[in-house]
Amino acid sequence: MQESPAFVSSDDLYLFNTGQLFRAYLTFGAHVMEVEGEPGVRFVLWAPNARAVFVIGDFCDWSSSDRSRAIELERIGTTGVWVGFGRGPGDGSRYKYELIDAEGERRLKSDPFGFRSELRPNTASVVTSLARYDWQDGEWMQLKRQRLPYDKPMLIYEVHLGAWRMDAPEQFRSYAQLARELVDYVVDMGYTHIEVLPLAEHPLDRSWGYQTTGYYAATSRYGPPEGLMELVDCAHRRGVGVLLDWVSGHFCKDEHGLRLFDGTPLYEPADYRRAEKPLWGTLAFDFGKPQVQSFLISNALFWLDMYHIDGLRVDAVASMIDLNFDKPDSMRTTNRYGGTEDIEALAFLRKLNETVFRYYPESLMMAEDSSSYPAVTSPTYLGGLGFNYKWNMGWMNDMLRYMETDPARRSDRHSLITFSMHYAYSENYVLPLSHDEVVHGKHSMLNKMPGSYEEKFANLRLFYGYWMSHPGKKLLFMGGEFGQFDEWKDDSGLDWSLLRYPLHDSMRSYVRDLNRIYLDRPALWENDHAPxxxxxxxxxxxxxxxxxxxxxxxxxxxxxxxxxxxxxxxxxxxxxxxxxxxxxxxxxxxxxxxxxxxxxxxxxxxxxxxxxxxxxxxxxxxxxxxxxxxxxxxxxxxxxxxxxxxxx
The missing domain is CATH 2.60.40.1180 (Golgi alpha-mannosidase II)
Known part of the structure; x- marks a missing residue:
């Protein structure tokens, strides 16, 4: 079953280990290919501290004891990389890596570079080719290269695919269904972009995708990878961009994931004070490790390369760049200069943005950043982080505080609605009314508004009009357009039945018309970033x-x-x-x-x-x-x- 590892490029291994292999997914993971005329699958894995590595799966009854069918990987010198070729598995085969760590313990792990995962609660990776889909969005891809976003309208509809429409618990729309229904709806409402909550494979529905195990696997909840490609393709052919919420700040601790991958802290820092994210029960990435940089930056390009995603909303930047973000005193650390900035995370973000814009200069790279760190959207050569947009969390917090105030007392809080213009041009801003503002007891957008039932709608219409005319690009979470009354319920879908009631149906008509007015008036977006x-x-x-x-x-x-x-x-x-x-x-x-x-x-x-x-x-x-x-x-x-x- 063994083949020489010589067919793995030494250049790729060098670049991976120096943090410069930016399409590592072409080398690592499971790839269907022929070796010396024999079809099979090549497996490549980074596990420098393992004593032995096997690939097991449904092709060997999930046992490494049968060496005639299990695939034993071979270590490539001192690179920390293991490789092997198996003739048993093929496209669609389920597999995991069985690692024997330095202590002799057996660990079963999903493939960090796996292109598909089993439907949860199962956790095996699935051998998958991503080259079968016939893309039809060439006109869109060409056009967007010629149109930078800064003086263009941008209306983003933020969506959790599973809960946009749901007929019954866990009866999700498929990617293919959403390619018709969701795209039709977005076009009718006048949005320019769909932003999707994280789609990388994750074990727990209620994490909404923010606690990931399979960074290269589009979640199987909604169908095969080709289904997601169809969704993006259909959006592009209708003139709608697709953005992906991307989680590079932390990963979940499930045993089959990245945690202690080869028995040691491989993807996470060795110092538990830096590794642990107690607020979320997750682990931070070790951003200073070159192999982790190759893994994450390759992942960003992977979504743009293989799924034609138009940009990434980088989640939880504030937690990445602050060593002590939401940590107790016992876990506080400092950098080598005595400060609390995570110097390695800052360097990683600069490198990430430089790399993405090198290959995709037309992309949107948006920082979800609640900190006051300066120059987030300034070029890296000027000392900035290199994003081209930042979520304006200050504007959002001030405006919601003001709108939640009874109108009789708003006079005392007038500065909340005017203060944003003091810093409106310090960054390129998106004004977000996102999912984070309609969960965890915060109430829906409509139910935040004070007053009677009718006044709630009047306040929300007023707020949306002010939001639409304020400098900055726009983002609204699903349901906000028709006045979802309850908080977002991720396990049951939006309350579309509310459209039977006149005020909710009228609210959707209002938002549709407001969107059209915005799109048709360059005065509302051409000079978003100029006083x-x-x-x-x-x-x-x-x-x-x-x-x-x-x-x-x-x-x-x-x-x-x-x-x-x-x-x-x-x-x-x-x-x-x-x-x-x-x-x-x-x-x-x-x-x-x-x-x-x-x-x-x-x-x-x-x-x-x-x-x-x-x-x-x-x-x-x-x-x-x-x-x-x-x-x-x-x-x-x-x-x-x-x-x-x-x-x-």
């Missing part, structure tokens, strides 16, 4: 809980004026300063009757007059209903227009 794209009109009106500002496109000629009334008081006449003369056309009133509002009369067009206001040479006079956001767009002068009031 020229935003100007306060009236920022200090805390007493009335009013806020007004304007967004401008790159030309500076087209603008959108936004007025937000965060109070319960309505104003029949309210004057707002504007920069340009001419006609202003109503783009949006969140108080429209078909959105569930009061339907208070509102003019479709108003004429700016030369009455100065708010430091502007001109002003418009408009009604402003309670708990309402209004958007007005400059329009070319017309010979005639109506000031008549209509229900809009």
């Amino acid at each position: 020229a794209g935003f100007e306060w009109i009236d920022v200090n009106n805390a007493d009335q809980c009013m806020l007004s500002f304007q967004r401008r496109d790159k030309s500076g000629h087209r603008s959108v004026v936004v007025a937000c009334n965060f109070s319960r008081r309505s104003y029949d006449v309210y004057r707002i300063g504007v920069s340009q003369s001419g006609i202003y056309r109503l783009l949006l009133s969140s108080d429209r009757a078909n959105y569930g509002g009061s339907g208070a009369p509102m003019p479709e067009r108003v004429q700016a007059t030369d009455i100065p206001m708010h430091g502007k040479a001109y002003s418009i006079e408009i009604p402003v209903p309670a708990l309402t956001v209004l958007m007005w767009e400059t329009e070319e002068p017309a010979s005639r227009f109506s000031n008549s009031y209509e229900e809009v």
Whole structure:
């Protein structure tokens, strides 16, 4: 059963051991191939401290005692790598590695580079080729290379695939079904991207994919790898990008996974104080180890290479770069300079981003980072971490605190909705309303809102309008678009039945229209990262809980004026300063009757007059209903227009 290990490139092994093999999945793991005309599977494994390694599986009755069918791997010199070729297994064979560690103990491990896993609770790896799918997204792949995202609209719909639609507990939609249903829905709603919670194989459904065992295996819960490829392909052919939540900060401790892989702390640090993540019950990666760098950076490229993923949302960056993140005093450590930054993790993130952008300069690399670490989205050659986007957790926390406040008391918290503009251009930001904000007792987006049933909807419409017009790209977790009333229930799916009730159905219509207005107005996204794209009109009106500002496109000629009334008081006449003369056309009133509002009369067009206001040479006079956001767009002068009031 043995073959010479000479067919494994010595260059690859050198690069792997120096942290420079960035497509290690092409070498490591199980690969169907022919050797000297004989079909079989080559297995390559990194386990430097093992005394012996066997591949066992359904081709040998899961026993290494039958040496005629089990595959014994051979160590390649001092590289720490083992290799072997077996003629028994083939495509679809289940297998595990049996390692004999330095103490003579037997360990059964799934393949760290396995391309597919058994459906949980089973944990074997499955020999799989990923080259069978016939991709049809060439036009998308070419187009995105020509369109960098910074001055483009970005509306991200965050999804947990298992709980988007579920007919009964554990009756998940397949990747292939989602390729039709989810993509159709996202296109209809006007989103530009789908962001999927982690899809790497994980043993526990309730971890949502954040505690991984199979980094190279798309979870089998929703079908075979080709199904996920079909989902991405269908999205691309409909003009929708796909982002993946990627977990490089930690891994779970299940026995078949990476923990103590060869009997020693191989993927995790040897110092338990640095290895343990007590908040999550997981283990950190040893980011300073070159082989771990090869493993993780190759994994990032793997999803972009093999599944055509358009970018990664890197989870829990704050926990990666802080040695003592959520750790008790007994576990606190310092770096070699006496500080608490994880120098090796910072270097890893820079190397990760440099590598991804070397091969995929058009990719989105987003940091989910709640820390105040500077220059997260600055280039590495300027000392930054090299991401191109960062989640704006400060904006999210401030805005939710403000919106959860009863309108009668919002005057005292006015700075919560204005402070974000003091730092809005320090990073390239995404404004996230994510799954993290609708779980663990935090309430759904709708149920965070104060007031009566109707006021909750009015507040949420108002909030979404402010969010959509604030500088920064946008992300909304599934269910938020129709006012899911309960917290996200990961084991039973979204409450689609709520759409039978008018206010929920109207909320979805509102979000759909809001998305379309956003997509069609460059003023709302072209200058997201430049101060020229935003100007306060009236920022200090805390007493009335009013806020007004304007967004401008790159030309500076087209603008959108936004007025937000965060109070319960309505104003029949309210004057707002504007920069340009001419006609202003109503783009949006969140108080429209078909959105569930009061339907208070509102003019479709108003004429700016030369009455100065708010430091502007001109002003418009408009009604402003309670708990309402209004958007007005400059329009070319017309010979005639109506000031008549209509229900809009």
